[in-house]
Amino acid sequence: MRLERRDTPSRSAALLAPVAAIAGTLGVASLLVAWAGAPVAQAYWLLLEGGFGSRFAITETLTRATPLILTGLAAAVAFRARLFNIGAEGQLYLGALAAVAVGGLHGGSGWAAPVWLLFPAMMAAAALAGALLLLGPALMKSRLGVDEVVTTLLLNFIVLLFVGAMLDGPMKDPAAMGWPQSVALQEPLQLDRLVERGRVHSGLPGALVAALLLWALLKFTTHGFEIRAVGANARAAAFAGMPVGWVTVKVALLSGALAGLAGAVEVAGRAGYVTLDMSPGYGYSGIVIAMLAALHPLGVVAAAVFVAGILVGADSMSRAVGVPTYIADVIVATALIAVLVATLFTQYRLRRGPRP
């Protein structure tokens, strides 16, 4: 058996690919479920029900999807320009910290500014923090050729340690009984709940608007054109006169800002303060989501809801049949690999025949 390139990517394969990928993923995961001693069909049913099966499940899934949409967009736009930003996790934390720095109850009351001024300032600070964090790696990439995968990945750990230091130091909440957590946001800055008895908040429509804006930016503007051209063939873009280094910097600012906003939205929409475990890897999941969505901004919304549903559903499955919740991580990771393989098969076909 061997791979042979298709002359034209197959349309039917392109449509079948996601379906096959999900089927393959569930197949692999069912081995693990069976190994954990649970009935496979029932476990999957519980997973589905826990993620999407009730009003509560749906609101939980959408709550979880909100930061994932933003980190997914952050990864998607960066990857479109071949800027491999693996640092969304750090950008998210720094954004969250910046949000609290602007809007937190420092000294018991916080900055005495009107909400209409303070709320945009808080969001802007979060976006700026994320953007500036990615600016360094982007400049090092375009000026010195330093691999951004390494720098952004390592920055995550630096940022987490920095956040830890801040939560134990200047930004520590004195009322938290020794827990390392930041002061809370001012009450009026926190995002409104969208429904009764559900945690889904107005960050969700915000994230959807961000996805729409990003889609329009990529499709209709000169900036988007530059991003797509530089990502697809930087040499040709440079030859045609595009400012490749500047495009990389613009993309870095945009991607970092989106990840920073994810942090602010998560703080303002859920806990109201920063802790060191506020993100169960949203930044990294954003990468998976962007890949599942083939880097399409609107696809990111769907992929984020899918991943969020699995993560939420796995919790209730775990409670009901005693399968470890890690199964959710395995499913998401397997889904990524399966989608990559499935995409490969839209461009290649398997040939029976002797190995060359």
Next chain:
Amino acid sequence: MPADPPSPPVLRLTGITKRFGPLLANDGISLDLAQGEVLALLGENGAGKSTLVAILFGHYVADSGTVEVDGRALPPGHPRAALDAGIGMVHQHFTLADNLSVLDNVMLGTESLWWPFSRRDAARRRLVELGMRFGLAVDPQARVAGLSVGERQRVEILKALYRGARVLILDEPTAVLTPQESETLFATLRQMVAAGLALIFISHKLDEVLRISHRIAVLRGGRLVALLPAAGADKPLLAEAMVGRSVEMPRRAAAPARQGAPACELRSATVLAPGPAHGRPLLDGVDLQVQPGEIVAVAGVSGNGQAVLAELLCGQLALDSGSLRVAGRALPARPRTFVDAGVARIPEDRHAVGVVGDLALWENAVLERYHRPAYARLGVLKRRHAMADAQALVERFDVRGTEAAGVHTVTRRLSGGNMQKLILGRALMAGGAARTVPPLIVANQPTWGLDVGAVAYVHQQLLDAAAAGSGVLLISEDLEEVFALADRIAVMHQGRLGAARPARDWNLASIGLAMAGGGQRQAAMTAGATA
């Protein structure tokens, strides 16, 4: 070449058919090859030559048909079997490890993994003996990185001979050689044929094909359309068989050079190598003038600084010393300023540099000018406008392959010729609908890898542009092209550019000598004598 080839067929292809989806790449091709015979394989790009060779080698499995060596069928899909049966190939792009010696390269992959000792001495003796026998002198200890292109090619041939090749396939072997080096290669090939080897010679240079081969097989659209003895064949006949219609290659009619400010003027232009080799000049005191309405060709063996010259004139590279003026103005070294100054630029590598393959045709059509007010307002692309102009380009430059998706065709899907038409159109239609003429056209290997019809088209466009008043700088390794188009020719060797002299003052011998550095060595010697 010697008269009749001896009879027994060493290689026989019978009814080879290969289909890729809707494309019939090989359609019932039957060929045989006798010992001591040279068979030329002619055909445009996409005619099925590569597919046929890949099947011969077992890289592809034919849908039907057989490959026989010495009357025994080769198992399909086993490259190893093809090698063992004595089929060797010299690729156009060499497959040598630069950091290893000639001997190591030749031995690579021939030794048993189960035998702990290397048989280097025996291998060296055999290599030297093969070299002597076929006139392929190369020092076995030399590192490949230090060899010239001609020497590397000899190593490739030795590699195939060392492995016991009896059928040798040469893919465009003269594309990288000077005329003199080509002569040496032909002498070697004649010796190999005399020793009983059979050769398949893939080329698109009809002169060579007629000289070196016994028989000529012409492929077109996957079919074998002609199989004829070389004796009695001529160029027009072969060209017509390849294209399927008669092709008239445009030639430059003598035109008086126009007066006025030169379209492009280089004075003592010097560019130094970056990085660890810093200080070595890549371009060494180059002087060059192109007048409006004139075509000046820069000839030379690949890798002698032509790429640097092209990058310089496309705004991708800054001078270290000297000056560059385009239409009388000194320009900062940025591609966009060159585009804005009206320089029409045709890069050497159309896939990697000319277009963004994954973008649509219309997006590539405006790739250089999307930011202009004609195509953008407040950062929003005027998509309709850009698409309309792209449509105009497709029509005016006859870009084919867009029937299904129009200007939304993914550019990667275009054939090389149509991609080049798109690049040409983008460069020449600078003024949009208003047909302004670019002051300077920089064309680097504009017809590399194109089929005959597309070559004729590109040449005609360049001639028309020159007639309309553009200064054309043509950088080319194809001497036929250089002689067909140029008013004046300058030869580049090791970063230095000789004087541009009228085309009629050159002939193949003198240009070949200059390409090998002969002219300059003479000049240097005279200079030394006077000093």
